[in-house]
Amino acid sequence: MLILSFDKFPVLETERLILRAISQGDVPAMFYQRSKRELMEYISIPLLKSKRDAEDLVKNYQFLFEQKISISWAITVKGSPEMIGTVGYPRISKENYRGEIGYSLDPAYWGKGYMNEAVGEVLKYGFNNLKFHRIEAVINPENAASVNLALKHGFVKEAYFKDYTFFDGEFWDTAVYSLLASNYR
Numbered sequence: 588m589l590i591l592s593f594d595k596f597p598v599l600e601t602e603r604l605i606l607r608a609i610s611q612g613d614v615p616a617m618f619y620q621r622s623k624r625e626l627m628e629y630i631s632i633p634l635l636k637s638k639r640d641a642e643d644l645v646k647n648y649q650f651l652f653e654q655k656i657s658i659s660w661a662i663t664v665k666g667s668p669e670m671i672g673t674v675g676y677p678r679i680s681k682e683n684y685r686g687e688i689g690y691s692l693d694p695a696y697w698g699k700g701y702m703n704e705a706v707g708e709v710l711k712y713g714f715n716n717l718k719f720h721r722i723e724a725v726i727n728p729e730n731a732a733s734v735n736l737a738l739k740h741g742f743v744k745e746a747y748f749k750d751y752t753f754f755d756g757e758f759w760d761t762a763v764y765s766l767l768a769s770n771y772r
């Protein structure tokens with residue numbers, strides 16, 4: 588079984604970004620981002636409705652890390668402490684050496700290659716430090732940005748489930764992409 592032996596939060600660095608722990612100071616940014624329909628268009632999770640919801644979400648991220656259940660990072664641009672998005676492994680199956688990657692970015696920062704950098708570093712950490720055997724991405728097939736991002740990092744499509752999730756009065760299709768440690772370059 589995989590052992591998540593975090594003693595302190597692993598801060599990661601890319602050319603332009605610092606990936607750090609999500610903290611209470613991120614509540615306003617979390618609320619701003621996760622209450623935006625544009626950002627949540629392809630994610631079957633309700634929009635945040637209040638600052639209180641954002642506080643609970645931040646506390647939950649902290650709890651999941653402290654309990655060694657999962658890990659997510661706040662994305663910041665070097666030189667500015669503001670959280671512009673999140674990336675991480677919101678679901679980890681220790682028994683199966685498997686993590687599910689998740690990512691979201693404030694729309695003001697889309698299309699600049701930021702998530703490409705963040706995902707590259709988080710995959711490296713997932714395979715080299717967390718010792719995942721398999722990382723998967725569960726994506727709404729209409730989410731072209733997310734599909735292209737996953738493909739760019741070597742994920743392959745494994746499954747397509749029709750009408751898989753009932754959300755907001757509709758059935759949504761879901762696609763599952765995977766990247767195995769043996770195919771990671």
Ligand SMILES: CC(C)(COP(=O)(O)OP(=O)(O)OC[C@H]1O[C@@H](n2cnc3c(N)ncnc32)[C@H](O)[C@@H]1OP(=O)(O)O)[C@@H](O)C(=O)NCCC(=O)NCCS
Nearest residue numbers: 626690691692697698699700701702703731732733735736
């Ligand atoms: C998905 C998301 C994180 C991409 O972030 P980003 O920083 O804009 O992505 P990047 O600029 O790093 O681009 C990475 C690749 O994604 C693809 N991409 C980005 N935006 C795209 C778009 N609107 N349409 C098609 N492909 C797109 C490109 O192929 C790009 O590769 P390239 O550099 O070779 O062109 C961002 O669109 C987002 O936060 N969406 C809302 C949240 C979400 O849906 N998360 C995923 C849930 S599964």
